[in-house]
Amino acid sequence: MEFSGDTLIEIRGLKKTYREGTVETAALRGIDLSVRKGEYLGVVGKSGAGKTTLLNMIAGLDNPTEGEITVGGERVDKMNEVKKAVWRGRNVGFIFQSFQLLPGISLLDNVMLPMDFCGKLNRHSAEKAAELLRMVGLIDHIHKVPSEISGGQQQRVAIARALANDPSLLLADEPTGRLDTVTSEVVFEIFEQVVSRGTTMIIVSHDHSLAERTRRLIRLTDGIIS
């Protein structure tokens, strides 16, 4: 799918309220946000400010209570689950704080998995996955399984996996939250490399100093952009 226009993400009046029993918690209380193509955006805020919720809404991992989210001209909030899965697989790369690699299969297979699910698996897939692993510095480990490499290395594999289907949008939720300073530096270098290729990227972090490495920074406080 080709995104049209200069704006990639358009968010209007986004609200999200969680209910547990009779208790209601407002995670997002009215967000308006535009992100341009190729932009490198950082979202910072304290724990519970709504950063992860916002990222999940953009990726279609969760549904808003109110408001609109348009990504690449498509109303994510209006998509059904099947459509969202296909759309996400082809257009969005997502990086979790806790890597979320599948255990037991090799790093190469982990990277090829999105291609498999999105029908993009072909005879060049392994080559492409290896190339991505080379980009993140793990070409010598491609046949290892996640438990055989360090946390930092696992996050680099997660980045390679997120890039497997050449997404236009890369979302990272606290990508360095479990990494040491040196490894975090490596990860950010990779992100910069990705952004330099024209990929739009949004990073959520509670670490202000790391998020400041992005080109635009927004701060969330109690579910609103402050």
Place this chain on the structure above:
Amino acid sequence: MRPRWKKIFYDFRSNPSRSLLVILSIFVGLFAVGMIMTLWICIPSDLRLGYEQSNPANIYFRLSSFDNSLIRSVQKWENVKDAMGSSVATLRAYDGSGKLKKVTVQAVSDDAWPVNHIDVLQGSWPLKDNEAAVENYKLGDLDGAMGKTLTVKTASGKEVSLTIAASIRDQSLGAGDYSIVFIEPIQVYVNENMLRRLEMDTQWNMLRIVLKNGGFDENAIREYANDYADRLKKAGYQVQSIAIRRSDAHPTADYADAIAGILLVIGVLVVFLSGSLTYNTLTAILSNQMRQIGAMKTVGATYAQIVFMYMRLILIYSLIALIFAVPSSIGAAELCRGFLGKNINFANIRTGIIWEVILVQLVLGLVVPQIAGAIPVSKGARVSIQKAMGGMRNTGSSGNDRFTRSMSKIFSRPTALSMRNTFRSKSRLVLTLFTLSLGGSIFIASFNVNTAIDEHVAVIARYVQADLDLVTERPYRLEQIQTALQDISEIDYIEGWGFGSATYIDADGNDGPSISVFAPPDGSALISPNVKEGRWFEPGEQHVICLSERFNYTYPDLKVGDKLTMEVKGTGNKTEWTIIGFFTMAGKSGGFLAYMPRSSWERISGAGNRLTKFQIVTHTRPDEAQRAAITKNVEDILDERGIKTTSIQRNDTFVADAARGLNIMSIFMMIMAVLVALVGCIGLTGTMSLNVMERTAEIGILRAIGASNRNVMKNVLTEGVLIGFMSWVIGAVLSVPVGKVLTDSLGSAVFGSRLLLGFTPVGYGLWLVLSLVLSVIASHAPARTAVALTIREVLAVE
């Protein structure tokens, strides 16, 4: 291979115990279905086909002596396919330990046995002079073996030694006198030349006829039997008894029907058990895969793709279970068929693979796990990524907290925590309890059904409460027998009973089956009948009769208050009796039996107060050796006095023989109980393993805040024991209706009426112990694994 399939194969390989659990869950269902269905198909068909193939007689005439010329004539009669004559006599033979046992000896007019073909299982056939064949069913009772000598005592007391040359199967045992194999004497076969030496009738006394048409229609057989009886009588032969039997009515078919009924009930329950077990296990596995499902959905996996992946994993489990279940169920069914064939006297006719069973196993094996897995897989694949990445872990609702708080007031905090864990996943708890309770209920019910069977055996024993049953060749006055045996100090008293055969005369005046008539004296303490309809006779009553359940089954129109006409053998007088009751004894295939007051018998028997049946009661309950010694003593004294006996039978042996068929049911129920217990064990083991597996992180937290390994183990074991105990309580309650279904099915097949529901604490106790021990074992292994992990490793799971 595509990455997604590599993931599936990894899931399969990564946790062998979990995979084994799913495979076992599917396996037990398929194994049980395969075995049960094979038996369900084969036993009735083995009985029917095997019996049909033996060219069974439809009519048995007990006649005065006749020769081959009558057989040749009969063969030309209308609708006669085959006819065969045989000489049959009841004699006695020594078993391996020197005890005399009742034997039926017979020789036939044609060594090829054109009617009621026999199967030579071992040894040579036809028999030479001085050789004997013994029917396989009770060969063991003689302690006989090929080549051993069998000493037969003739009517005059002469001993004739024969060499056992063959062991044979005769499926017609009991057919000629409406009896069953269990209570038939040991069967010995000789050739025609041996009849004189054995002092038997050298001419034939039993005529067997196979009909060309109508052999499967009891009414048609009866009409032909009446017609042929008239012809025989006109030709000057004395017809002593007539028995008819359909060509497909194996004498023990009722027992096969009972087994088939039980198999059906248990088979259906086991399919449910296996299905719920599979569902439960797969639900737990899926809940442990939530994060991975979330990760896959994040990178673009659709609902259908995830469902298809896990369905394929289930397919792998199913295929492996099938690979093991098909051959093992065939093997187990063969063992059971062999056991049942030997014990209810039929040949295993159907050989080779039974494709319909394999087809059902394939369909069930491939479809049921997919159905069982469809709900958890679909639920798992549908769950939102947010929830999936949260691991779907129930963090404990306020309800649970309230539960823990209230339990804490009664129990210690750790125990209350265990109880909360038990109720945490309510749907799994319900399924686990369903599986275990159902398994437990069948297990307990099996013991209760066995008790019902035992109680019925005790009912049989109530008809023969004397220690010895003496039948003389000719009638004697009671005083003669009492005088003869007065020197045997162990004998307390002797009761004389009227006993003989009579022919039932039906409403049209035709001869019916032969009735065995028993006539105890008024107020006899040696019989305590089990009257199922009407009443027993009172002292002083005349012209009244009580009939066995076989009459109900064969002549359903006969009711209490109706008149019954019969002709006592050898008297030529037809007498009329009022039916005052029906009693239950050895089952509806147990022969036509009638009880009447002795005074009535004395009037019609033609022998006055001389009798042929004497019930001997000893002072104390003698042991095995004493019984044998008393029997021998009675025999010797009567021999000396020239009182010829037809049989001296120990009544405990009779009861044991009559109970054989029912005991087979007991053994069979136990096999089924073990099978069900196995399913239950797997269920419990699975649930506990999965419960602990799911709580790995919680265990880590407990340990991090100071819980010792012992505390953790205790916590897990308490949970297991609680589940085990709850399942026992529900299973104990459920065992009542399950036991009723099984008992009714057995009762209607064997007795044509309901059996009383049995009760024994054994099943309840055994299952309680089994479920508690298993709970501990099932919880112990995963708990040990959990405490063996370091706190860091455990918490990393989160």
